[in-house]
Amino acid sequence: PxxxxxxxxxxxxxxxxxxxxxxxxxxxxxxxxxxxxxxxxxxxxxxxxxxxxxxxxxxxxxxxxxxxxxxxxxxxxxxxxxxxxxxxxxxxxxxxxxxxxxxxxxxxxxxxxxxxxxxxxxxxxxxxxxxxxxxxxxxxxxxxxxxxxxxxxxxxxxxxxxxxxxxxNPMIDSLFGALPALDPSPVVKRLGLPPRYAVATLHRPANVDSPEAARELVDAVLEVSEQIPLVIPIHPRGRTRLAEAGLVTSPSVYVIDPLGYVDFLSLVRGAALVVTDSGGVQEETTVLGVPCLTVRPNTERPITVSHGTNRLVTPALLPAAASKVLSDGAAIPAEELPVMWDGxxxxxxxxxxxxxxxxxxxxx
Ligand code: UD1
Ligand code: UDP
The missing domain is CATH 3.40.50.2000 (Glycogen Phosphorylase B;)
Known part of the structure; x- marks a missing residue:
């Protein structure tokens, strides 16, 4: 066969x-x-x-x-x-x-x-x-x-x-397989990042396709970058629209090309906070125990929310939610993972x- x-x-x-x-x-x-x-x-x-x-x-x-x-x-x-x-x-x-x-x-x-x-x-x-x-x-x-x-x-x-x-979850099999290769993140070194930083990925059509949505999102993301340096490996879909809305490299915003799998997960594992609208990233942060704020009105992965690592936010609520995550301190310990997310x-x-x-x- x-x-x-x-x-x-x-x-x-x-x-x-x-x-x-x-x-x-x-x-x-x-x-x-x-x-x-x-x-x-x-x-x-x-x-x-x-x-x-x-x-x-x-x-x-x-x-x-x-x-x-x-x-x-x-x-x-x-x-x-x-x-x-x-x-x-x-x-x-x-x-x-x-x-x-x-x-x-x-x-x-x-x-x-x-x-x-x-x-x-x-x-x-x-x-x-x-x-x-x-x-x-x-x-x-x-x-x-x-x-x-x-x-x-x-x-x-x-x-x-x-x-x-x-x-x-086979995506988590891959994550476990990559763990030994993850540290230290070459990207952190390459960008000269301080030890405490956040990561954002944004590509959902509802967030990046219209100038209005992009502007609202970028304003919120820039407010987060006033609290913590923010690395944004940018999906090609949002590249132009988000740049037009003001998402450009500055001393606290690192807009970079999409990263390879191992590079990206290394960066995420070391992050104090992840902001995303990705499906897979909600799951990976659950396993890595990294706090995740998902800028979407809903998620097809509610298990990441009930687990405690993920929270849904509107752009308007993102800066305050980020500030709370950052002041609450350490990453969420990876206690019991969702059933059969075991590699x-x-x-x-x-x-x-x-x-x-x-x-x-x-x-x-
Ligand atoms: C697709 C999936 C989405 C998934 C995302 C993951 C659909 C309907 N959407 O969205 O569920 O979350 O992939 O990344 O299948 N582009 C490039 N280079 C590439 C690929 C895309 O420049 O290698 C640009 C093109 O301008 C293209 C745009 O990105 O028009 C969107 O690509 P497309 O595959 O249509 O959808 P995604 O937004 O990537
Ligand atoms: N990813 C990556 N490099 C990046 C951004 C994401 O390797 O710069 C990985 C991420 O770790 C996950 C997958 O891409 O394994 C998720 O893909 P994406 O967010 O594009 O799609 P979605 O999950 O939203 O469908």
């Missing part, structure tokens, strides 16, 4: 690496299709190197565009490559457009799919990712959930619970896939 993994955007890579590695150790034949949704070296190549991912067997080079343009290019490119390789199973990750397109292509070709990170819900359909999650979950044959709340969401959408497996999600997923490929009955 052949398993293909469809990857395209930055957050896909740390989720896939542990699954690919674990399938390899079970001797499963597999290959990676890179859609090319993300293509800058710092958004893609560096992750293959840092995470030890094998070279893709194909890169579709779809690039950027409107949702319709990008999804259309993904559908056409993926249909061709899937027909060429006739996989027995296609594995997709997270909630990006590459994930959605792969699911649609496979559903129409009658090729079974597995979704890693199933059942996350923000209940906010203005987020493109929420639409991708709902469609992806509804069409997947195997669904791998990272947290228990996902199980009830999937059940309430009528998805057969026998398809769903709670396996933990073994990849092997769990691989075992389910391997038995599925051998036709075993996985019903409980």
């Amino acid at each position: 052949l398993v293909l993994h469809v990857l395209g955007a930055r957050p896909n890579f740390p989720k896939a690496a542990p699954v690919v590695r674990a399938l390899d150790s079970l001797g499963v034949r597999q290959g990676i299709i890179h859609t090319g949704q993300h293509y800058d070296a710092l958004m893609s190549d560096v992750f293959f190197a840092d995470l030890g991912l094998p070279e893709p067997i194909a890169n579709l080079g779809v690039g950027s565009g409107t949702h319709a343009q990008q999804t259309a290019a993904l559908l056409i490119g993926l249909e061709g490559v899937v027909l060429e390789h006739t996989p027995d199973l296609v594995v997709v990750y997270g909630d990006v457009n590459s994930t959605l397109a792969a699911i649609l292509v496979c559903a129409k070709l009658g090729i079974p799919t597995a979704h890693v990170e199933a059942g996350l819900r923000s209940f906010d359909r203005t987020m493109p990712e929420e639409v991708n999650r709902i469609v992806t979950d509804s069409l997947s044959e195997l669904l791998f959930a990272t947290s228990p709340d996902a199980l009830s969401y999937l059940a309430s959408e009528g998805i057969d619970p026998r398809k769903v497996h709670l396996v933990g 073994q999600a990849g092997p769990r997923i691989a075992r389910v896939i391997a038995s599925w490929l051998h036709g075993d009955n996985l019903a409980p």
Whole structure:
């Protein structure tokens, strides 16, 4: 049997690496299709190197565009490559457009799919990712959930619970794998940062696409930088808009290119505070015990909030929330982590896939 993994955007890579590695150790034949949704070296190549991912067997080079343009290019490119390789199973990750397109292509070709990170819900359909999650979950044959709340969401959408497996979080497998490489942060040295600093990442369309939203966010972020030096590895999506809104390098603001995986996590681990609108960063700060303020009205990862490391804030509330985190002092100790965030999600997923490929009955 052949398993293909469809990857395209930055957050896909740390989720896939542990699954690919674990399938390899079970001797499963597999290959990676890179859609090319993300293509800058710092958004893609560096992750293959840092995470030890094998070279893709194909890169579709779809690039950027409107949702319709990008999804259309993904559908056409993926249909061709899937027909060429006739996989027995296609594995997709997270909630990006590459994930959605792969699911649609496979559903129409009658090729079974597995979704890693199933059942996350923000209940906010203005987020493109929420639409991708709902469609992806509804069409997947195997669904791998990272947290228990996902199980009830999937059940309430009528998805057969026998398809769903709670396996933990493979992104956290990657984080644990990277820990020995994390200290000391070369970025701290390169930038000449003081020991106490904060990190921000911002790229959600609702935050960076309109000049008004960007301005409100930048004003809030600059207020944070009056309290603590702030490093902002900037996602290409927000680069221009946030700069136009005034987010530029100054003595207390370090606007830099996106960082590689190990560099970024090193920086985060040493931070007194993280400000973000990323999905994955909410989870990584939970495991690293770094206080995180998420500038969003909702999160599909509520476990990071109930755990205690993450808090949702509006731009207007960000400066005061940051000030409280900074005066409360030390990082939150990583006590009990969410269930099965133990570095073994990849092997769990691989075992389910391997038995599925051998036709075993996985019903409980
Ligand atoms: C995508 C995902 C989002 C995820 C994010 C992670 C969708 C709908 N969105 O958003 O869920 O959180 O990736 O990073 O799939 N660009 C570059 N170089 C690149 C890639 C993008 O310059 O290598 C720029 C282009 O101007 C492009 C813009 O970023 O138009 C947006 O890229 P796109 O992949 O469409 O969406 P993201 O905002 O990256
Ligand atoms: N990340 C990185 N360098 C950066 C910013 C983020 O390596 O400059 C990593 C981060 O550690 C996490 C992943 O990228 O593993 C998250 O991707 P992103 O925030 O782009 O997407 P989201 O999780 O919001 O979909």
